[in-house]
Amino acid sequence: MDASTGGVPLSLVVSDDGLYAAHVSGKDLVVHSNPTAEHKDMQSARIKETTVKSLKFCPSKATHNNINRHLLITNESRISVWQLEPLQLVAEIENVEPGTLNVEFGGDENEVLVFHAWNNKMAIHSIENGRISVIKTPKFPHPLGFGYRPKTRKHLVIILKPEASDILTIHELPSYELLNRTVLPTIDAQGLKWSPDGKWIAVWDTPSSGTKVLILTADGQMFRTYNGPAGVDDAFDLGVKQIEWSAAAGPSGVSETLAVGKINGNIDLLRTRTFSSSTTLSHVFPMDQNSPTIWRERSTSAMGDAEYAETTSSSAFNMSPESPGPPRGVAIMTFSPDGTLLATVDTMRSNVVWIWALDVTPRLASVLVHEHAVRQVLWHPSTPQLLINAITNNLPVVRWWSPQSHPVIARVPTQKCDSGKYEVKWLAGEEHDSAFWFGSSEEYVVGYLSADESSVQFEMLNSFANRGPPTGSISR
Template structure:
């Protein structure tokens, strides 16, 4: 998503992982919003040396350490980049921390490395990835990365070893490197036709690499030091003649004991294989099919001409009838997301993109609930610490958010934000210990942050803060040099 670069251009907010900071480009300034969920909200501005800005990213502290908000605050960084310069900004207070100049033409992507003091640059044609250390001034190079996006590489949680897919010739390679020095730990030639990505398990014990769908079901499981441990090729005893392969994979969060217990393998045929990490064999297969006696199915329905809506319980046959299979792209699991405790899995299937399926994974996995909507689902997002799910659908009408929890009746609420003619809105939880269940919602022109509250027998969105492309710069802050 490109940042805005002039008057009337889209706002395009970029968020820190916890949602407590937001940044965008306004005119020739970098604009950063902090304390967004409180009355002491702050706007800082700093002049950019060059525009347009093509990339804007916060450093993600997610798996780097167990730091508190107070410990993270002085280390927050933002990266801005264009064709010739990469700037790294400290956030508190806002100012330039370091510049990387004379960038080679055709850069594919830039990102932070193992911590806030490293910057990755993916060069044209994927010839190499450069790692720039901001505290030592040194650079390292890894040649022929296969991809210039997050599925092509990953850092091990806590200890920060790098695993990366390479494509030097006809074979895919997986290499593992020490943090900071990037010395080679191990190198493995993969038995893949066309590896699609890799993901570390949240406990840092495993690296999973999955092959192209044309290869059928194939997931390679490596230990943290790059040794092949298992190859998963599908459930045992199942005819694989018509195996359509893998769409994506997702690890469950680490448990209270610090171990990751499940790997979900989303298939092109619409099924999800659940692998237990003890053996990496299929324990259960989930199918996106309504059963005749299925309970807890909720159907979206409009209650007024003004666009008010609510969820009403419905039968499985009714849900099936209002969610016809989508014609066009090949089917497959579109989205998978585990709840923070790993006990629930939410999924969306390509063939019925208007349905969110919520599976209970305790004891015998089963379908716990399904939510059927008028429009395709755009995003689903679990709260980071409690089992609350936000659902964002495409909307031709008024901006609307949907909320589900296992203990409560699901709700639908209009959000007082500027209507977007494209029907595309974005959402983001803001994880603040002082304010419960706060989230962002908006479009490229305007975002609001707030929470849902019960009002007069219904539910309303309470606004805490608003950021607009027309007013965000004028509402506070001073322009630094």
């Protein structure tokens, strides 16, 4: 989130589950809740900060219940923690050192992580008892450099860089006592990710070392090193761009697949039973008779309306020029909640979304080709529905895909954003299980898609403008 000076609204921030939104206007904090209700619930409070650097909600997975939901406000010298229900200040961290790199919530809503300048230390502040724990020389000030064990959140794993070697340490909460310290056999570790079942930690090395992914147990013991598929010439190995775990789904609650996205655009799928490559996916349009359905975005009016039309592989290839911009590699990898589908985007053709079916033998299930680069690809948290958000210079639209239906493109009744960079986010809840947020820094709307025989419409439930503080609850 970009800084905002006094009197200038800070962009609307939405919580990870979509249940809350907040912004700052001048010295007023404004919090919206219950976004699908007929009467929008709004609260406001005066804050001390005159220049706000960021607003951050505590992740829903780190909260004990919705009553304890907290919000961080950060400026150059102060961090304040606000309770949301009701909106009130619960803690302040004063005299923050200049040059702070990042501020995040910790193991739960009562901990705040502060990454100090030059990555010389990470301080963990407890807002319950005032205790401060310190971990020196974190390698990264962002979540790819540390992580709390899923489900329990009782252990922290973090990559340190005290000198020449990368070191992985594991700490037990709430004391942050050191449990294990492992010197990693890496040249320059790029990040780590816990498996969603909390059984494994994966660390990937710099691309210059070729394909190299370390698999460690939950207590930090080295288990296996993955160096790419057997029989592949290492001379053409350009290394790893990113990794992604499948969800802990099914009766066993186990994360069954680790996807390794490569610089060359391929994706190696590793089964967690052996952590060996079972399949390699390649971003190449199929030309055989068994090719999947390919959908191409096409304009239907001069106003910017569009729809998906079925097309051929050759036509899709012709409208997908290779990008001369960012370095090649897998830009987006995201698994469906049940782990049976994988959606990907490759930087060489950043306007194409590839959807792979992984249930039996991995195969390409569908391809969606767009006029512009894809910005976000988001699976619904519990059902196989996919939202696709592409940069557009025309009207605000959202794209939707499901394995059982014709994909659709729908206009969204919100202010046009000159940059074309809109944001989307699913909304948790049972009443409107397919509702989502859509908007830009000026205005967000919440709604869902409905279809009839001839068209699909965005049904708006509420709108949220980034303006000054409300005087109370305001009707839509």
